[in-house]
Amino acid sequence: MNNFxxxxxxxxxxxxxCVKEYLACLTKNANTILLAYGGGSIKRNGVYDxxxxxxxxxxxxxxxxxxxxSNPTYAKVQEGAKLARENHADMILAVGGGSAMDCCKAVSxxxxxxxxxxxxxxxxxxxxxxxPLPLGVVVTVAGTGSECNGGAVITNEEKKVKTGxxxxxxxxxxxxxxxxxxxxxxxxxxxxxxFDILSHIMETYFSEPNEDNVSDDIMEALMESVIRNxxxxxxxxxxxxxxxxxxxxxxxAENRLIKMGKKCDFECHNMEHQLGAYTNCNHGxxxxxxxxxxxxxxxxxxxxxxxxxxxNVWGIARDGKTDEELALTGIDALADFIKAxxxxxxxxxxxxxxAQLKEIADSCGISQGSYKPMTHEEILEIFQECYE
Numbered sequence: 001m002n003n004f005x006x007x008x009x010x011x012x013x014x015x016x017x018c019v020k021e022y023l024a025c026l027t028k029n030a031n032t033i034l035l036a037y038g039g040g041s042i043k044r045n046g047v048y049d050x051x052x053x054x055x056x057x058x059x060x061x062x063x064x065x066x067x068x069x070s071n072p073t074y075a076k077v078q079e080g081a082k083l084a085r086e087n088h089a090d091m092i093l094a095v096g097g098g099s100a101m102d103c104c105k106a107v108s109x110x111x112x113x114x115x116x117x118x119x120x121x122x123x124x125x126x127x128x129x130x131x132p133l134p135l136g137v138v139v140t141v142a143g144t145g146s147e148c149n150g151g152a153v154i155t156n157e158e159k160k161v162k163t164g165x166x167x168x169x170x171x172x173x174x175x176x177x178x179x180x181x182x183x184x185x186x187x188x189x190x191x192x193x194x195f196d197i198l199s200h201i202m203e204t205y206f207s208e209p210n211e212d213n214v215s216d217d218i219m220e221a222l223m224e225s226v227i228r229n230x231x232x233x234x235x236x237x238x239x240x241x242x243x244x245x246x247x248x249x250x251x252x253a254e255n256r257l258i259k260m261g262k263k264c265d266f267e268c269h270n271m272e273h274q275l276g277a278y279t280n281c282n283h284g285x286x287x288x289x290x291x292x293x294x295x296x297x298x299x300x301x302x303x304x305x306x307x308x309x310x311x312n313v314w315g316i317a318r319d320g321k322t323d324e325e326l327a328l329t330g331i332d333a334l335a336d337f338i339k340a341x342x343x344x345x346x347x348x349x350x351x352x353x354x355a356q357l358k359e360i361a362d363s364c365g366i367s368q369g370s371y372k373p374m375t376h377e378e379i380l381e382i383f384q385e386c387y388e
Contacts, residue, residue, distance in 0.1 A: 001213045001261035007168060008255055010148045014177045014248070016240070019050065019138060024058045026136060026174050030091035034084050036065040036104045037095045045184040047140060051095060063087040065107075068096070071276050071283070072103035074118050074156045081110035084133060092135045094172075097193065098144025101137050102152040105170040108132040118156055121165060128169040137172045140181045142247040143193025143284065145200060145254025147175035155277050160363065162277035164269075177251070179244035183237060190237065191341040192284030194230045194246055198223060199268060199287045200253040206295070207263040207369045210304050215258050222258070223313045225249050227337065234341065263369035268294050270365040271379060278360050281350045288343040289350065292335040293385050297378065299327045302371035306330055348388045357383045 013022045027033060033055060042048040055062055065080045084092065084107060094104035110117045111133045120126045137147050146152070150170035155162040185193070205219040226249050232242040252258065271294070272286040299306045307323050310316040310330025318326055335345070344350055347357075361380035366373065 001215070002209060004260040006256065006260055008148060008257075009168065009171045009173075010255075011174045012148065012177060012251070013174065015244075016178055016180055018178050019176050019181075020054065022174075022176060023051065023054045023138075026176075027055065027058065027060065027091060027093070030060065030134070032061040032063060032087055032089050032091075034063050034065050034080070034087070034089040034092045034107075035095065036068060036080065036092060036100055036107070038066070038068045038070075038097075038100055040066070041184065042095055042140060045181075047095065047138070047181055051093070051138065055093075061087075063089060068100045068103045070099050071155045071162065071280055072099050072106075072153075074106075074122075074154055076103055077106040077110055077117070077154060080104065080107035084111040089133065092133055093138065094135065095138040095140060097139070097141030098146040098153075098196075101139075101144070101146040101172070102154065102164075104135055104137075105146075105150065105152040105172075106154055108135045109167075109170060118154070121167070122154055122156070122163055123161075125165060126167075128167050132169060135170070135172045136174045136176070138176045138181070139247070141185055141189065141193055142182055142243070142250040143196045145197070145250045145252075147172060147177065148251050148255035151254070153273065160277050162273040163365075164273070175251075177247055179240060179247045182243050182247060185237075187234060187237065188342065190233060191230070191343055192282055192288070193250075194226060194233075194284075195288050195338070195341070195343060196284040197246070197250045197253050198226045199284075199291060201226070201258065202291065203266045203268060204259050204262050204264050205309070206298075206302055206305055206371065207265045208371075209261070209263075210302070213261055215260055215262050216305075216308075218252075219258050220308070220312045222249055222252055227313070230341070265367050265369045265371070267367040267370045267374055270367060271382070274360050274364045275347070275350075275352065277363070278356055279350065279352050281352065285344050285350060288338045288341075289345060289347055289386050290382065292331055292338070293382050295331045295334070296328070297382060298370060298372040299331060300324070300372075303327055305371075346388045347383065347386045352387070354387055357387070
């Protein structure tokens with residue numbers, strides 16, 4: 001394996017009833033809490049009432065920061081930072097999925113920084129040499145794994161750029177993860193979020209080294225788990241075992257552990273981020289469209305790994321197939337799984353304007369970890385093949 005340093009500062013409280021059991025003690029040193037959430041689903045499913053009840057009983061002042069969108073914008077980050085400063089918040093509590101968590105990591109930084117965090121920390125890597133506002137999270141959607149890292153994907157609407165950075169200083173102090181909180185997530189959102197989990201794992205798996213390493217072995221087990229448990233949860237959304245496994249799969253995919261010793265690709269994420277910046281499409285749905293087509297472009301350069309993927313993740317027997325045939329059969333299995341989930345398979349289904357494809361392709365970042373380094377011309381070819 002390659003050299004690495006591993007660190008994860010987030011303390012996880014996982015399981016049924018964990019919010020009731022631990023939230024009060026975890027917020028005991030904060031008098032004023034910025035309570036952040038999205039479009040209001042937590043008010044319909046009872047999570048909001050449970051959390052605010054616990055905080056009010058503990059005598060906390062609650063400042064609400066709501067309406068965080070699925071692709072959080074820099075303008076929304078600035079709105080949250082202004083609220084936190086004006087109300088002298090001692091802590092942020094983000095309740096929701098990756099969008100709420102990502103937005104609030106950026107808010108925690110912006111609240112205590114006088115400059116422009118986009119220019120200094122997102123447009124380019126920066127150095128955080130001060131203490132961001134403490135952040136805790138309550139996870140209600142499995143998908144991004146944002147609860148156990150310092151990563152935050154933010155969209156700058158003015159510049160039409162969607163990008164992410166991972167700063168260990170932005171790791172949440174704690175993550176409360178009750179799988180029962182995910183029961184009310186609509187099936188389509190569960191499918192797209194779970195595909196994001198699978199994508200995170202694949203983007204790491206399909207990269208060097210190809211030699212035997214622990215990270216690849218863990219990832220094969222995780223991919224099998226996502227596929228198996230998502231099939232069960234699609235049939236029975238309140239299967240606690242399946243939902244708890246998906247929730248922990250999500251965390252394991254993005255708590256940095258599986259990335260140890262790996263180059264990582266994430267070209268599909270680069271491409272989808274720019275699709276999102278231009279069209280505001282659903283992240284998991286965009287990834288579902290791109291992945292099979294992208295892999296048909298790069299599999300020859302990473303052939304041994306794609307053979308392993310077919311055999312070890314999808315259980316495909318060789319039966320006289322050449323390595324290339326076996327690799328392509330594995331990619332076909334991935335495409336069939338996407339269709340079975342009811343996820344979109346074309347950019348046209350996502351409402352993308354074909355006339356924008358070149359502009360979007362030209363704006364995409366180029367991954368240094370891909371088996372086959374992309375050009376903007378090849379990215380455009382992939383988008384065109386994805387269109388219909």
